[in-house]
Amino acid sequence: MCGRGEAVSTGEPLLDVRNLVQEFEVRAQGGVRSGVVQAVSDVSFTLAKGETLGLVGETGSGKSTLARAILQAPRPKAGEVLFEGTDLVKLRGRELLRARRQMQMVFQDPFGSLDPKWSVARIVEEPLTAFHTAARAERRRRVTEVLDRVGLDPERYAGRRPRSLSGGQAQRVAIARALALDPALIIYDEAVSSLDVLIRAQVLNLLERLRAELSLTYLFIAHDLALVKQVSDRVAVMYLGKLVEIGPAESLYREPLHPYTVALLASIPNPDPTAPRAPVTNTITGEPPSPIDPPSGCRFRTRCPRAQDVCAAEEPRLRRLADGHFAACHFPVSEEAPAPAAREPARLAGGRHDAAAPD
Amino acid sequence: MSESLLEVSDLRVDFRHDGRIVRAVDRLTYSVARGQTVAVIGESGSGKTVSSRAIMGLLPQTAKVTGSIRFDDVEMVGLPEKAMRGHRGCGVAMVFQDPTRSLNPTMRIGAQIREAIQTHEKASRGAAHDRALELLELVRLPAAKERLEQYPHQLSGGMRQRVMIAIALAASPKLLIADEATTALDVTTQAQIMELLRDLQQRLGMALIMISHDLGLAASFADEVVVMYAGRAVERAPTRMLFSHVRMPYTRALLDAIPRLESASHAPLAAVPGQPPNMALREPGCPFTPRCPNSTDQCRSHAPAFEEHEPGHLWACWHPCADGVRL
Numbered sequence: 001m002c003g004r005g006e007a008v009s010t011g012e013p014l015l016d017v018r019n020l021v022q023e024f025e026v027r028a029q030g031g032v033r034s035g036v037v038q039a040v041s042d043v044s045f046t047l048a049k050g051e052t053l054g055l056v057g058e059t060g061s062g063k064s065t066l067a068r069a070i071l072q073a074p075r076p077k078a079g080e081v082l083f084e085g086t087d088l089v090k091l092r093g094r095e096l097l098r099a100r101r102q103m104q105m106v107f108q109d110p111f112g113s114l115d116p117k118w119s120v121a122r123i124v125e126e127p128l129t130a131f132h133t134a135a136r137a138e139r140r141r142r143v144t145e146v147l148d149r150v151g152l153d154p155e156r157y158a159g160r161r162p163r164s165l166s167g168g169q170a171q172r173v174a175i176a177r178a179l180a181l182d183p184a185l186i187i188y189d190e191a192v193s194s195l196d197v198l199i200r201a202q203v204l205n206l207l208e209r210l211r212a213e214l215s216l217t218y219l220f221i222a223h224d225l226a227l228v229k230q231v232s233d234r235v236a237v238m239y240l241g242k243l244v245e246i247g248p249a250e251s252l253y254r255e256p257l258h259p260y261t262v263a264l265l266a267s268i269p270n271p272d273p274t275a276p277r278a279p280v281t282n283t284i285t286g287e288p289p290s291p292i293d294p295p296s297g298c299r300f301r302t303r304c305p306r307a308q309d310v311c312a313a314e315e316p317r318l319r320r321l322a323d324g325h326f327a328a329c330h331f332p333v334s335e336e337a338p339a340p341a342a343r344e345p346a347r348l349a350g351g352r353h354d355a356a357a358p359d
Numbered sequence: 360m361s362e363s364l365l366e367v368s369d370l371r372v373d374f375r376h377d378g379r380i381v382r383a384v385d386r387l388t389y390s391v392a393r394g395q396t397v398a399v400i401g402e403s404g405s406g407k408t409v410s411s412r413a414i415m416g417l418l419p420q421t422a423k424v425t426g427s428i429r430f431d432d433v434e435m436v437g438l439p440e441k442a443m444r445g446h447r448g449c450g451v452a453m454v455f456q457d458p459t460r461s462l463n464p465t466m467r468i469g470a471q472i473r474e475a476i477q478t479h480e481k482a483s484r485g486a487a488h489d490r491a492l493e494l495l496e497l498v499r500l501p502a503a504k505e506r507l508e509q510y511p512h513q514l515s516g517g518m519r520q521r522v523m524i525a526i527a528l529a530a531s532p533k534l535l536i537a538d539e540a541t542t543a544l545d546v547t548t549q550a551q552i553m554e555l556l557r558d559l560q561q562r563l564g565m566a567l568i569m570i571s572h573d574l575g576l577a578a579s580f581a582d583e584v585v586v587m588y589a590g591r592a593v594e595r596a597p598t599r600m601l602f603s604h605v606r607m608p609y610t611r612a613l614l615d616a617i618p619r620l621e622s623a624s625h626a627p628l629a630a631v632p633g634q635p636p637n638m639a640l641r642e643p644g645c646p647f648t649p650r651c652p653n654s655t656d657q658c659r660s661h662a663p664a665f666e667e668h669e670p671g672h673l674w675a676c677w678h679p680c681a682d683g684v685r686l
Contacts, residue, residue: 205630
């Protein structure tokens with residue numbers, strides 16, 4: 001039942017997000033429309049089978065909204081979400097439900113996402129019941145199996161309520177529930193962010209083990225860049241609804257191209273007191289502007305140490321600057337990057353390594 | 360007058376829960392010199408927050424506090440509430456994790472800062488207003504003048520935390536306790552707030568206790584680090600000494616469990632198994648024994664004393680790590 005048995009990564013995209021847009025109306029008193037929050041603006045990327053894409057950005061950057069738009073909850077304003085070649089945006093009713101079975105999400109606060117009155121067994125069984133997957137005995141067997149997989153002894157934990165669990169245990173229950181339907185894709189939205197350091201390391205190692213054992217594909221959302229690197233093959237950076245950089249984890253961390261990524265990396269406290277401090281020029285001040293009225297041109301320009309006039313006038317498109325490594329910046333930080341004049345249009349944004357991908 | 364501004368010795372805090380006594384803080388001893396930054400590091404339930412609230416005199420009546428907390432040569436344990444009030448604010452002030460819940464949502468920013476000022480000194484409305492503006496400028500809140508008239512919901516998380524720091528500074532405290540003050544903030548905002556705290560501390564000659572779960576933050580900002588586990592201090596040393604010669608296996612485990620930018624993707628983290636002990640069940644030995652790779656029978660039966668084994672470096676362990684050893 002579990003184990004898809006395929007090779008880890010075939011390069012064929014499991015998920016292909018194209019020009020995704022999500023907006024929310026803001027209404028002032030009396031219901032008068034006063035503005036539109038541009039939460040996700042024209043975001044494109046692919047996710048290969050068996051791959052983990054890390055998604056980083058600060059509060060309000062649109063990472064959670066993007067994840068929800070992928071799941072069609074709520075539906076995006078524009079764009080396509082191709083899952084195994086089928087556009088989820090066009091699916092309705094039963095077809096959408098069937099596709100959603102393949103996609104599960106784990107949230108930050110396990111206690112907020114588990115019904116406090118239900119037993120662990122009932123919580124994990126619920127998706128199986130909702131999708132009428134199998135007879136009761138079979139469902140019970142599956143519950144035991146997934147609890148075992150996430151490192152919770154079914155005999156000890158099946159009958160317990162969330163209240164009697166620690167944060168780490170509750171998050172394991174949430175992961176077991178996500179695994180119950182044998183999904184292809186799991187989206188983790190800050191799923192380990194509120195756990196204590198030692199428990200977080202245990203859960204991260206569990207996620208890695210599950211991914212290898214079950215050939216899962218992950219979209220891993222977090223604000224902690226070091227944490228994201230730990231689990232990701234590729235990393236995408238969002239700022240104010242825009243994808244500003246995406247590339248292989250190793251090269252993105254070694255040679256960040258977007259000044260915002262550089263600033264994020266410079267802000268991480270180093271657990272080595274003898275390490276040199278990040279140069280002040282790399283850090284940024286202030287806070288992101290409002291997504292209701294984002295700056296013209298490049299949305300990061302108001303905080304960017306490298307900004308020039310062109311940044312206000314012209315929006316930088318995501319362009320390829322190194323192997324599989326894309327950034328949306330007129331003045332990328334790498335010296336080897338081509339000069340701004342030699343820009344190439346990068347319509348196929350987001351590290352689509354295989355231009356001739358099937359479907 | 361002693362060298363130290365704050366001396367915590369043999370501090371114990373007991374709570375009664377379901378008829379059992381839970382010792383949240385057990386024999387905690389450390390000191391903070393004037394102008395020094397001390398980081399108190401630990402996970403949930405390690406006693407770091409309870410011990411800092413004991414210093415502030417903010418524990419509920421049901422908590423039983425014994426031992427000694429000397430602040431500026433005055434004994435705080437057993438001090439009547441009235442005297443405690445004088446000490447809170449101008450002696451010690453505190454900034455909490457969640458600025459949203461610490462600020463009154465129905466009051467303008469200016470009024471909240473004025474309230475803090477007028478609690479401690481007789482100041483006219485006009486003088487308090489001027490001082491409030493000065494404080495907001497001190498914490499580098501952009502457009503400080505307009506902010507005085509705004510409500511907390513109109514500010515971002517980082518700005519609210521700056522307001523909280525301004526309120527904490529209202530009575531010029533000698534010691535500021537920042538309890539996970541940057542945990543809820545984004546990483547770039549966290550860096551800005553920490554820089555601000557460091558700058559304020561140097562300019563105002565204030566001592567700072569950083570309560571945090573983040574050893575990385577401690578490494579970057581603290582002069583001395585106290586690591587707590589299960590209510591006890593388990594290791595304490597000047598920051599550089601601690602990080603170059605980690606002795607306590609628990610500290611080692613914490614350091615090894617932090618994902619590093621330098622390490623390769625998908626490299627497994629060194630994770631110790633198990634979880635922190637149930638504080639209501641008081642076992643005789645070292646509380647880290649069940650999770651410790653170095654543990655022996657001796658650890659189960661006898662708790663090691665928290666003692667100075669090398670100059671300036673204290674730890675509580677029978678089998679400390681050698682230099683350069685990872686778990």
